[in-house]
Amino acid sequence: MAYLDHAATTPMVPQAAETMAALLSDCGNASSLHGAGRRARRIVEESREAVAAALGARPSEVVFTGGGTEADNLAVKGIFWSRRDADPRRCRVLVSAVEHHAVMDSAEWLAAREGAVITWLPVDETGRVAPQTLRDALVAEPDDVALVSVMTANNEVGTVQPVDELAAIAREFGVPMHTDAVQAVGQLPLDFAQSGVDAMTVTGHKFGGPLGVAALLLGRDVDCVPVLHGGGQERDVRSGTLDVPAIAAFAVAAELAVKEQPVRAERLRELRNSLVDGVVVAVPDAQLNGEPSLDPLRRLPGNAHFSFPGCEGDALLMLLDARGIECSTGSACSAGVARPSHVLLAMGHDEARARASLRFSLGHTSTDADVAAVIDAIAPVVERARSTSG
């Protein structure tokens, strides 16, 4: 098996798995006042401090959630509600056209149910939002904007957004900015305070932590209306009994991912570059989507995303799967039905190119053999897939 779908989820690092396993049979609700509760609380708070330190935030800015989707929903809806409550004119949300569905659909839900108006920030052919685009959108009518949400790095094509510049512009206009940084941890240098954003989503299973645990880094001064109501465990912004073993493992993985980021990124970049070179040699008309320069600060070092003209992505996926190569078409599914990627369409590609696309994403367990397997298989698979279309 060659696993090249780390952007979907990446294996847990052994240190995180060990931490989690050791805590699974311990009893203790971190909100309880007795000894067991205090022990649990201590683990949660130490984990919070570790996460904060690794990501450049203060401990009080770390809000643990049950996943990246929950954190995105909380940021987009919670900040929107809070901003609109403070000033009813603020009903506009500025969202990039290449966001993950967790952000995109939250915004669309606000538009459908809460009277929000969405301004989709267009991207260039590499998938990047130009800072001037945000400025123009804000200058037009700065008083009606509730928030800006632009992801740190795109999950499909790996394009890195100029988040610091965008955040500075949003700040100029006094508008809070959220960024979904789910794909970035461990692949890019990341610092919440330095970035200037007001909220940032990170999730465990994309950087070697467990599934089902994530954090919204939420600036101390940023008011956010809760989505989940209950005991108010997390800063009164998020309720629910804390998953102590998962949070501890999340923290271990986060520390490790950040510590090893420069080494990991360099290794991924080398592997990815040989993958791209090999695929283009094997299939000369393969089109690399996204940032062409492969600069690790402009494109995630583990991401390779191609269109193979004349093929359908799901046929390629199936043929590669049959050869033990696991990758993704990178597009959203409902009943498992592939839709042309909104990301590629937003980048100005046509539906045919969007449907012909395939994502290979590398991670901390990727090897030369994984890359070699793809390069070996890709030409016959593309040839076979071509005969199926038309």
Next chain:
Amino acid sequence: MKVLAAMSGGVDSAVAAARAVDAGHDVTGVHLALSPSPASYRSGARGCCSLEDSRDARRAADVLDIPFYVWDVAERFARDVVDDFVAEYAAGRTPNPCVRCNERIKFAAVLDRALALGFDAVCTGHYARLVDGLLHRAVDSGKDQSYVLAVLRPDQLARAMFPLGDTRKPDVRAEAAARGLIVADKPDSHDICFIADGDTRRWLEGRLGSQPGPIVDAQTGDVVGGHDGAYAFTVGQRRGLGVTVPAPDGRPRYVLDVSVVTRTVTVGPEDRLDVRTVLAGEPTWCGPQPTLPWQGLAQLRAHGEVHRCTGEVVDGRLVVRLWDPARGIAPGQTVALYDDTRVVGSATINSTAG
């Protein structure tokens, strides 16, 4: 062989796939997404295109430990089956969408794609048998689906697998339960899969709109009622006519003819429904073309009775003369020809004569 098992999410296709696995084939499950926006979770599991059906198919594939994919054939299905269904009704005919789906989707678009991807055969849960490459009725006569497969050519049948043809439905359910397939108790689908609530007339109304016209008595020539669209009527139909003027002879009236051009529905007594000659379109032969004229059996609707007949081809079109009259045969339906249990061929009915 590399076999693609079409899995609807129902019990039949799940057991069919399981049997293909048992037979030693390299099986991959595929669920055909027929609707561009699958209607979430529909109660009663009537169709085969809800999210729940897709999930059921995936679960069955998981239990069988075979790869599973969803293929989006919604566009083709909308064009070749749904649009055709509407156009046929609009033309005053009564189509059979399952026949079209087998002809143009399952054993055309899907089969072609499967072959191109390196598969050798497509396996479905249809109740029909293949004996030496020839299509036969299923052992379970109550479930037999050879009629809706009678549009398949020998080259298509050569790539088809129907593992359930020799088994009775209750045994298929028992087998599903024994295999741990959770769909074992799932109700059968009866209705047209793309009409969720089963109300075809209302569904057509939504697409064809109101086209009011008269209901005319064939014997007296009198207008005996009105309707909102001739397309909602099928030759042979008795119920739901809304005719208030009783027939002169007091006998029940049936739909004898549907004319979309004049928007007229003609009704009359049952004996006027008798059909002795069926004029159909270009025939499809499921095996070697028979020597013509040919004598055998004709079936004129799904689960309908069979009639002894003589078939011949005139100007490329199939003409079937029935030895005893059939009643209420609607243009648009398929006439399938049988030699005992073997399906010889079929054609779409264009018109009938007494």
